[in-house]
Amino acid sequence: MLRLFAVLMMLLASPRVSAQEEGPRGIHAQEAVITDAALVPHARPALATGEVRTKRFIIVHTAKAAGAARALAQQIEGVRDGFGAMLGRDWPGTTEIRLGVGRQEFEALALPGGKPPGWAVALAYPGHQIILLDALSLNDTEGPTTLRHELAHVALGQLAKEWPRWFQEGVAQNLTDERYSVAHYSALFRAVTQERVFHFEDLSEDWPDVPSDVEIAYAQSAAFVAFLTGKHGPQAMGLLVDGVRAGEPFEQAFGKAFRTSLLLEEQDWREGLAARYGWLPLTTSSALLWLAASALCVAAFARRMWQKSARMTELAAEDAAEDAALRLLAAARAAGPLSPDGSEALSPSALTWPEWPGATPTPGVPGPVGPSQPEALEGAPEALESGAGGPEASEAVEPGDEEPESPSGEHEVDAEHPAGRPPKPTLH
Template identity: 70%
Template sequence: MRHLLVLLLLLLAMPRAWAQGLGEGSGSHPHGGEALVDDVVLVPHSRPKIVAGELSTKRFRILHTAAATVAARELAEKIESVRDGFGNILGRDWPGVTEIRLGVGREEFEALALPGGRPPGWAVALAYPTHQIILLDALSLHAPDGQQTLRHELAHVALGQLARGWPRWFQEGVAQNVTGERFSLTHYSALFRAVTQERVFHFEDLSSDWPDLPADVEIAYAQSAAFVAHLSTRYGPQAMGLLIDGVRDGEPFETAFGKAFHTSLDVEESGWRDGLAARYGWLPLTTSSALLWLTASILCVAAYARRRQQKAARLAEMTAQEAADEAALRLMMVAQQQAAEAGTPLSGPSAPLQELYWPGPPASEPEPEHPESPPHAESTSGEYSVGPEHESEQAAGSDDELKARTAKPTLH
């Protein structure tokens, strides 16, 4: 139970501490190193001079610097399969060839940007959806979230090429679903905090504007990803494709939403909000099978660690005892050697051991038949004879007296 409480405290404290760090000017972007330039008109110029080579695939063109040659080859081998996965969410593929510019380090990253579209200082990736261009720092591809960064920028390009006028929450929700970010512990803890504190936003407030406070930004990202996942799971990629077709044909988002899902955005959002407490409140947190398995795993690890500790202590004790025994034996051998050289016997605990015999029970003496009968002794041959002090008396007597005085054998 104590481990469970500690886990809950960590879940509540982690996103808040991270958000406070952002608010205090840590310099990090609230959602990683991705950036989007989609509200200005940029004119692509000729190929940057820093570009040293080009790799082409079916739907991509990769421009790279000399330092990013190896990274460009690795990216060209898997970029097409990454794009194929977008059909499971959007139900549509965007047209044309997407250009990816790849450099190494901050200087090359900025040198590959479009004129007037310089990337922010915190960004390691930048998308120009209107021009279907993605700017990447090759070093970010080898980071733990490198593939998420690539997929996130591709999602922005896809929506920008498929249609215009997407709500901000829908763009971010789709991007996080194609990257798998919605399964993160940070998103779950943000929604848990939003539900328990009743701070879930309405999507009409997230259409064009985004919250200012870092803690609210985390909630906005998390609920956008969760709602898009709800739509994709409930209605499938076919309905998502119809939504994209409607917006591409010039229909307002709410109108295309109603035609694609046969319900209004307000009704669908209301039903989704009603089920949040059952998925992100206290009850699922205490009854979740995943949490139960996690708790059981923690207990097993703790028991294993304690068993290892006990085993190590026992082993150390046995080692110390063995060392003490060896030291005592060594001292005894030295004492024996010294005694042998001096020619004096040893006594006490260091004396050499001698062979011992356990004595048998003492033989019981035979009771005389008559009080005046002398004691008899047993010879080595098993015969009984009269003691030496009575030999002269027995010789002078008659045979009858000798027979009368003959003692009975004693049983042992």
């Protein structure tokens, strides 16, 4: 029992860190705020080797962070001017920024008893007007936004002490333009469609535990502060800051500055949520048009790639067929000689008409006609007459057309057509 009591006392005595131990998503997963005013800044850390001064800032840095400190000094004053334009007031005094490189230097520059959480790369001590930064985070895409977020906490901490949690986070996000992100719109769209918008009185001290609810709390805080600034202007925001600084409760100072109550302003803001973050603006916005056009482009590209793939498959099949034909042709050539056109060469006997049994050369007739030449020629006139239209179609053989005889009395044999292999007979 005594051990349990001791543990509870240690938890109550430890500095309060206004962020979840796991850290929310996005930029809020990298920044933390320690509001314990009991921390006492000690002398400059031994690791610090120099400083860069501007009109309203002192940038204390290590040897590795010297270049980052000089680059930051050229931009930091302009960032602070933007804060004054929105809040209507500038916080007094000089703000100290401690800059180191890497986790070891980042933790070594922290205040005693105010060690940063393991997931944070930026830490704000609003009560002491000190900001702790890892110089490597400035090169990240969200690095400058993280710095501006921490400056917002320092500004509110120096301007007044008692601020609702939703107001602090809403002002910080508007000063860093985080409220324009797609993640914020998505969170508010989910909250509106699911009817999970929180009441701001429930976000004054505590923050939700579920990560999805944390995103909604951040998004609606930024949207409500933007609504108040756009409706009442920076002059009313300045009056609100003056009232809270004077010690007035927040809701009382709110009523004096905006001439209405926090409850009525919240109801007015809620009435317009469906028109700004519901289905209607999503279906009528130009963003949807671009989204649809992008989807069509992706579909057309996918169809084109499918057609190209099908064509390549078809060409590959044709190439495979041609390769197979060439392999067959090569095999045929290896098996025997080929004719010039690529077909198999024919033997000499296949190029002549076959001999008929008993065929003998007949004078005046270029080719074998059978065993009995006269009988074979009988009926030829009738065949010619019936096939060619009459005796006129045939031509008489002139006496001079007979083949000459050789001196020995035998018919000469054509060298191209040796005996026994006459050419194909033709009719004249």
